[in-house]
Structure formats: structure tokens, C-alpha cells
Amino acid sequence: INKMEYPIARKDFSYVDKFHGVELFDVYRWLEDPNADETQIFIEKQNKISRKFIEEGSDRYRIEKKLTKLWNYPKYSCPTKHGDYYYFYVNTGLQNHNVLFQQKHLVDEPKVFLDPNTWSEDGTIALSQKSFSEDGTYMAYGISENGSDWLKIKIRNVISGGDLKETLEKVKFSEISWTLDNKGFFYAKYDQDESADGAEVKQNENQKLYYHYVGNQQNEDILVAEFPEEPSWRIQAVVSDCGRYLVMPIVKGCRDNLLYYIDLNESDKIQSGLNVIKVIDKFEYDYEYITNIGPKMYFRTNKNSPNYRIVIIDLENPGEENWETIIPEQESDVLDWGKCVDSDKLLLCYMQDVKSVLQANCIKTGKLVKKFSLDIGTVVAVSGKKKYSEIFFNFSSFLNPGTIYQYDFGLPNKDLQIFREIKLQLDGFSQYDYEIKQIFYNSKDGTKIPMFIIRKKGEVISPQPCLLYGYGGFNISLQPSFSATGLMFMDTFDGILAYPNLRGGGEYGEKWHNAGRLLNKQNVFDDFQASAEYLINNKYTTRDRLVIQGGSNGGLLVGACINQRPDLFGAAVAQVGVMDMLRFHKFTIGHAWCSDYGDPIEKEHFENLLKYSPLHNVHFPNKKCEQYPSTLILTADHDDRVSPLHSLKFVAALQDAVRNSAQENPILLRVYSKAGHGAGKPTSKRIEESADILTFLRKTINVDVVN
Numbered sequence: 055i056n057k058m059e060y061p062i063a064r065k066d067f068s069y070v071d072k073f074h075g076v077e078l079f080d081v082y083r084w085l086e087d088p089n090a091d092e093t094q095i096f097i098e099k100q101n102k103i104s105r106k107f108i109e110e111g112s113d114r115y116r117i118e119k120k121l122t123k124l125w126n127y128p129k130y131s132c133p134t135k136h137g138d139y140y141y142f143y144v145n146t147g148l149q150n151h152n153v154l155f156q157q158k159h160l161v162d163e164p165k166v167f168l169d170p171n172t173w174s175e176d177g178t179i180a181l182s183q184k185s186f187s188e189d190g191t192y193m194a195y196g197i198s199e200n201g202s203d204w205l206k207i208k209i210r211n212v213i214s215g216g217d218l219k220e221t222l223e224k225v226k227f228s229e230i231s232w233t234l235d236n237k238g239f240f241y242a243k244y245d246q247d248e249s250a251d252g253a254e255v256k257q258n259e260n261q262k263l264y265y266h267y268v269g270n271q272q273n274e275d276i277l278v279a280e281f282p283e284e285p286s287w288r289i290q291a292v293v294s295d296c297g298r299y300l301v302m303p304i305v306k307g308c309r310d311n312l313l314y315y316i317d318l319n320e321s322d323k324i325q326s327g328l329n330v331i332k333v334i335d336k337f338e339y340d341y342e343y344i345t346n347i348g349p350k351m352y353f354r355t356n357k358n359s360p361n362y363r364i365v366i367i368d369l370e371n372p373g374e375e376n377w378e379t380i381i382p383e384q385e386s387d388v389l390d391w392g393k394c395v396d397s398d399k400l401l402l403c404y405m406q407d408v409k410s411v412l413q414a415n416c417i418k419t420g421k422l423v424k425k426f427s428l429d430i431g432t433v434v435a436v437s438g439k440k441k442y443s444e445i446f447f448n449f450s451s452f453l454n455p456g457t458i459y460q461y462d463f464g465l466p467n468k469d470l471q472i473f474r475e476i477k478l479q480l481d482g483f484s485q486y487d488y489e490i491k492q493i494f495y496n497s498k499d500g501t502k503i504p505m506f507i508i509r510k511k512g513e514v515i516s517p518q519p520c521l522l523y524g525y526g527g528f529n530i531s532l533q534p535s536f537s538a539t540g541l542m543f544m545d546t547f548d549g550i551l552a553y554p555n556l557r558g559g560g561e562y563g564e565k566w567h568n569a570g571r572l573l574n575k576q577n578v579f580d581d582f583q584a585s586a587e588y589l590i591n592n593k594y595t596t597r598d599r600l601v602i603q604g605g606s607n608g609g610l611l612v613g614a615c616i617n618q619r620p621d622l623f624g625a626a627v628a629q630v631g632v633m634d635m636l637r638f639h640k641f642t643i644g645h646a647w648c649s650d651y652g653d654p655i656e657k658e659h660f661e662n663l664l665k666y667s668p669l670h671n672v673h674f675p676n677k678k679c680e681q682y683p684s685t686l687i688l689t690a691d692h693d694d695r696v697s698p699l700h701s702l703k704f705v706a707a708l709q710d711a712v713r714n715s716a717q718e719n720p721i722l723l724r725v726y727s728k729a730g731h732g733a734g735k736p737t738s739k740r741i742e743e744s745a746d747i748l749t750f751l752r753k754t755i756n757v758d759v760v761n
């Protein structure tokens with residue numbers, strides 16, 4: 055690719071920002087307008103170049119063909135029980151969206167209950183969250199278009215199979231929680247009158263909580279709570295298991311929440327102006343509702359317990375001095391989630407050196423009742439209710455697309471059953487040809503970082519191509535999970551997969567998260583760079599065979615690392631990345647990320663952000679050895695989680711910096727249409743994107759064989 059072909063992005067020096075006495079140009083500010091002709095022309099030119107590079111020759115055709123075969127295996131979800139029926143998702147393999155089936159008994163012939171594939175030819179309309187009424191008569195469900203976070207809510211009558219006439223619009227970042235009388239549900243919306251289709255960049259502010267009576271029009275919905283003086287607050291209201299309380303966790307960032315509640319017994323119907331009671335009124339810790347027994351509320355919290363514990367807060371005596379710890383914090387295992395099942399049991403899932411441990415404890419005494427024995431891997435989904443003794447959970451790992459287990463606390467002598475095994479249909483592929491190992495390597499400051507390494511067993515040509523994937527933020531843990539793209543990389547290029555558990559994640563609780571956020575953010579980049587050095591120094595791979603990949607906050611990771619260590623990687627793939635760290639808080643939900651990044655309006659955070667912001671640390675490669683690795687930046691036109699402007703501005707800056715330089719490796723941008731941040735993406739678009747990435751890698755890193 056000839057770097058002289060890169061489109062020239064106009065530099066507008068009229069944009070000067072003053073941050074704490076520092077004046078900074080923002081010459082590509084014009085790329086922040088998604089509707090401007092020149093922005094669309096910029097995108098078209100970039101796509102022309104990136105598609106030409108990726109699609110020329112037969113590599114892409116062959117790779118997509120094989121990837122499609124590998125992807126084509128039947129996928130199932132855990133069954134969940136609502137009213138008289140079980141529901142579960144099935145995907146025959148290549149369907150754009152999973153189909154929701156219904157059956158009375160697990161042995162009955164299931165029938166299609168809801169098929170999102172009928173909603174659009176190209177699969178750009180997806181089913182997002184759904185919520186059944188207590189008696190299973192109704193299912194409220196969210197419809198998302200083009201991958202946007204915006205939802206429209208519809209209500210399906212389970213008996214008739216038809217939808218009620220009303221449609222609830224402008225729903226976003228909302229729970230859907232029914233009152234136990236099955237008359238309606240709580241949901242949250244933004245009264246945003248401008249366009250809300252996911253292509254807009256406008257900030258999401260002033261979320262309000264409403265109650266919808268089934269059969270009403272949306273304009274008759276009851277305004278239950280709003281906080282006009284706190285525009286960034288989001289209300290994650292849930293009705294308690296007993297139906298009496300509306301528990302209202304309130305968040306403004308991506309961690310720590312207030313705890314308010316409404317006693318629904320106070321009045322015989324839902325109306326405005328119900329009394330909101332404050333239990334916790336400071337953003338300091340996480341409190342996640344598990345269940346309650348009368349006024350005794352069970353919360354998973356990290357208050358004075360960075361590995362999390364479960365406390366009981368008595369609403370009639372809420373002072374902290376009266377809190378009771380029913381499940382104490384573990385020394386090193388992190389309590390990832392808890393769920394009340396079988397009336398009096400707390401199903402608890404721990405992370406033990408990044409692997410899942412599943413057990414059940416008694417809700418009264420806190421004592422262990424049952425421990426489930428699992429391999430290396432992750433409990434990726436669970437289904438069960440307080441009123442049922444039966445549970446299902448889906449266990450997955452790097453080499454296991456999923457095993458659904460069933461257990462019934464009412465039949466203690468009948469041990470864990472395999473309910474369904476999700477199997478690849480690829481002849482010639484066997485997961486037993488591969489091995490997973492967990493190593494611990496030293497980061498720059500000596501901290502021990504765990505990393506999973508997956509590779510083919512036995513003799514292979516060494517060093518191998520290596521796909522190094524990272525995230526590192528928002529208390530999110532990178533636990534073992536199955537990826538068709540990852541398998542494809544190993545099988546096609548005799549490659550290795552490496553997943554370091556970078557600080558900023560939740561793998562070792564809050565201390566791990568804190569060690570990788572705010573003024574500690576550079577630790578994440580150090581951890582990632584150190585993992586690359588470990589893989590090279592231990593002869594797993596070489597620089598020209600090594601590719602780093604990350605999405606969203608992981609896209610920031612990749613962007614920062616190619617600026618800081620362009621010499622360390624052969625290729626880099628940054629998907630839907632956060633690249634402008636001085637302006638991220640100005641678009642859509644970006645203001646919520648200050649909990650990890652800091653607020654640029656504060657001097658110390660501005661100075662910290664400026665040090666690593668990808669857009670602001672692009673350099674000019676004087677010598678060939680300083681050139682950027684082959685880089686592919688990907689985003690999509692309806693990504694309203696991380697607006698595409700981040701990627702557009704970053705690529706403009708990179709291509710400008712290298713145009714008259716020693717750079718030879720390609721730096722490309724691919725912007726997908728009618729797509730978003732990732733949630734709800736149809737199979738066809740997932741395969742298209744993976745095929746683009748794998749083909750880009752085939753053309754840019756040193757691969758010795760292509761199977």
C-alpha cells in the first residue's frame with residue numbers, strides 16, 4: 055500500500071482548546087460531525103483503500119469460506135422458566151440472530167416463540183434484553199436497530215403469541231422490571247427529542263424512570279423518578295423478589311452506586327411523587343441487589359471488602375452498625391456474582407485465579423451447602439429463580455463452546471447433569487489437539503500478571519504467529535471463553551492465542567481495578583507490553599509474527615501501545631476504540647467513563663490523559679525501526695457507545711504523521727455500515743469483520759503456513 059494514497063484530511067487550526075493553561079489544536083474536530091459531507095467522503099475514501107488492501111487476491115475468499123464452516127455449529131442457551139413454559143435460544147449455526155423457542159416440558163417438541171430473523175433481511179434489527187411478567191403471561195422485549203444502544207420496547211402476549219399495540223420509544227441503559235401483579239413494568243428513558251438512531255453523538259443526559267401499565271400508550275406512562283439536578287445519573291430500578299420494594303441503584307459512572315428505594319405498599323397504585331427513601335447516598339462502593347427477606351435486603355458489595363462480600367441491610371434499621379455480613383469476603387477469591395435460588399440458597403460464583411468456582415450457601419446461616427466441580431473455564435450464564443429448585447448454567451472455555459449443566463436442589467442425590475453440549479461440527483478439528491496453560495509474568499513494576507496461552511499440542515514450527523488480546527479496565531475480567539475467530543487464527547496460521555489479565559480488570563477484585571485506572575492507567579499499557587516481551591523472550595513468537603488486538607477500552611489499549619512501543623508488534627487491530635482522551639466525555643455515554651479515565655476538566659487527570667491519549671501521542675517515524683506496525687482500525691456508523699469519531703480522528707493523525715516518513719507498514723481504517731458497538735451484531739456482520747481482520751493479519755504478519 056502506498057502511503058501517498060492515504061486521503062488528505064483537512065487540518066482546521068481554528069479549533070484551539072485551552073486546558074489548565076495548555077493550548078492544544080484539535081485540527082480534525084470537523085470529523086466529529088457524522089452528518090457532514092466531508093466526514094462521509096473521508097470515510098468512503100478510507101473504506102476504498104482498506105477494502106482494496108483486504109479484498110485483493112483470493113486470501114479473503116478462502117478465509118471467509120473456512121471461517122463460515124467453523125462458525126456453523128448449533129448454539130443453545132440455558133432454558134429459563136416463566137409461567138408454564140421453558141424458553142431457550144437456538145441458533146442453527148449461521149442464522150443472523152438466535153431464535154427464541156418455547157416448550158411446556160424439557161422433553162417436548164419446542165416451538166418458535168420469537169424469531170428476530172423475520173424482522174429484517176440483513177439482520178440489522180436485533181432482539182436485545184427481555185423480561186417476563188411474574189406469571190409468564192407477558193414478555194416485554196427490547197428491539198435494537200443497527201447495533202445502537204437505543205431500544206424500542208414491545209410487549210408480547212404469551213398466550214395469543216401476538217404483540218400489544220403500544221411501543222415504548224427512547225429507552226436506553228434501562229432495566230425492565232415488572233410489578234408482581236403483572237399489570238406493568240418500570241423502565242428508564244431519555245426524553246431526547248433530537249434524532250436518536252445511534253448515529254448521533256449527543257450526550258445522554260436526564261434519564262427518567264417510568265412505569266408502564268400494559269395496554270396504555272407511552273404518553274400515559276407514570277413518571278416515577280427523575281433527578282434533573284443530576285443529568286448524568288442512570289436509574290437501574292428493580293422490583294424486589296417479594297414485590298414490595300422498588301430497589302433503585304443509581305449510577306453516574308461505571309462503578310459505585312447510590313441505593314434509594316420506594317415502598318410500593320405505600321399506595322394502591324403506581325403514581326408520581328411516591329416517597330423515595332435513601333439508604334446509601336454517596337458514590338463510594340458497589341451495592342448489587344441479590345434478594346430480600348421482608349425488610350432484610352441482601353447486597354453484594356465491595357465496601358471494606360475489595361474481593362466483595364454479601365451484606366444484609368435491614369431497611370427498618372439501615373445504619374451501617376446494624377449491617378450483617380452473611381457471606382464474608384474471601385482472602386483471594388473474588389465474588390463475581392450471587393443469585394438466590396430454591397427459596398433459601400445463595401448461588402455464588404467466585405473467580406479463583408481467573409477461573410470460575412460455583413457453589414451454593416444457605417441464605418440464613420451463610421454456610422456452604424453444595425460445591426460444583428468445574429474445569430478451567432467460566433460460568434458464562436445461569437438460569438434459576440428463588441421459587442424454583444432447578445438451575446441451569448452454561449460453562450465455557452477457550453476450547454469448549456459451551457456445556458449446559460442442570461441441577462435440582464430438590465433432588466440432592468441426583469448429581470450435576472449435562473443437559474446439552476454445544477459441539478463444533480468441523481471435521482478434523484478436535485479441541486483435544488490443543489492445550490491451555492496459565493502462566494504468570496512480571497510487569498514493568500514487578501507485579502505478577504496472569505496470562506492464558508492456548509496452542510496446538512506437540513511439535514509445531516516455532517516461533518509461531520501470536521494473537522495477543524487485551525482489555526484492561528472497568529472492572530471487567532477476561533475469563534476463558536470460546537472464540538471461533540481465535541480458533542481460526544490457531545488452526546489456519548498454526549498460531550498461538552494469548553490473553554493477559556491486565557490490571558484495570560476485575561480478576562483480583564477492586565484492588566486490581568484500581569491498579570489500572572485513573573492515575574494508574576499506564577500500568578495497563580505496561581502490563582500489555584510486558585506480556586508481548588514475555589512471549590518474544592520465551593520464544594513463543596517474534597515481533598513480526600505478533601499482533602495485538604483490543605476493542606473499545608481495549609482499542610484505547612492498542613492505540614496507546616502502538617504509540618509507546620511501535621517496535622514491539624508486527625500488527626495491531628483496534629476495534630471501536632476510545633482514542634481522544636480529552637473529549638471522550640462529551641459524546642453519548644462517554645461521561646460515565648470518568649470513573650476509569652478521570653475527568654479531563656480536572657488538572658491532574660487532564661495531564662495524565664494527555665500522556666497516553668492515542669490521538670495526542672502520534673509520532674513521526676524518522677527511521678524504519680520507528681515505524682508503526684501494520685495497523686487496522688475498525689469502527690461502525692451507528693456505534694453510539696464509542697462514537698466512530700474517535701477512530702476517524704486517530705487515523706487521520708496517524709496517516710498524516712507517516713505520509714512523508716520511513717513508514718512502510720499500512721495504516722488502514724474500515725468503517726462498517728448499519729452496525730454499532732457490538733451488541734446485537736448479526737452473524738453475517740460478525741463473520742465479515744472477523745474475515746477482514748484475519749485476512750489483514752495473513753497479509754501483514756509473518757505466517758509460515760496457511761492451512
Ligand SMILES: O=C(NCC(=O)N1CCC[C@H]1C(=O)O)OCc1ccccc1
Nearest residue numbers: 227308606607608632643646647695696
Ligand atoms: O458505558 C458503559 N460501559 C462502559 C463502556 O461501554 N465502555 C467503557 C470504555 C469504552 C466502552 C467499552 O469498553 O466497551 O455502559 C453504559 C451503560 C450500559 C448499560 C447500562 C447502564 C450504562
